Amino acid sequence: MVSTPVSTRQLLNKVPEVTLFFWVIKVLATTVGETFADFLAGLGLGLAGTTVLMSVAFLIALAVQFRARRYVPALYWLTVVLISVVGTLVTDNLTDALGVPLVVSTVVFAGALALTFAAWYAKERTLSIHSIVTGRREAFYWLAILFTFALGTAAGDLVDEQFGLGYWPTALIVAVLIAAVAVSHLVFRANAVLTFWIAYVLTRPLGASLGDGLSQDRADGGLGLGTTVTSLVFLAVILAVVTYLAVTKRDQLPPVRADADVR
16 A cells, blocks of 8 residues: 655645634624623622633633544534633633733733734744644634634723723624725735634624623613523524534535645
8 A cells, every 4th residue: 555645645624614604603602702701600600710610611622622633513613602701701800800901901912912823824834724734723723713802802892991882883883894804805805814813803892792782781782681591592593503514514624735835
């Protein structure tokens, strides 16, 4: 038997194709990250207890995700939901428990994300999520994801604190910004990797605004559905979409060569 040369060996991506389904689930997961954290805190766990519980759950899911040999929709999106909760809690702990100003958190997380991208590119010469085929690339990927959630939380809260626009106007403004980023890529051919990560950060304040708008009391500008109902509805929709993708495989990327430099 002739062994396959490394240069032609095929590797499986560990992340999904970026489709409309990707962005729908991402926004839903971000919304759950906001409402589910509030729901658990409301059960008496408090901020510290919720942080410990969700961090342990996330680390377990992440370990299983790393051991998987390919993209598994249920496992991948479970990890995203959990990291969205943890990313939110990181910022909440800094702000509420330690008293770190939101402007400081925003700057620190922006710097941490920039350093992650710099180290990632220096080692791999690409930041494309279409090439998450090694353990090191996946480690950079999830670290970047964590910082995008923390940054999105801090920046979103900072804007809300400074301008007090309310949940729905904030969601509308962020949605317009995301649309502008999409147009810059689809129409004006702006760099795909850059626009992807900008949109990824922006979906955090969008999802948070939607979650708060649905769950918070009417007196505070929300619809009063509560964190329990909002979390359960969004989790049910995520489950339905992920099940559809698992069956149809519409978001699975083809294998890439081990020596491919996908950008």
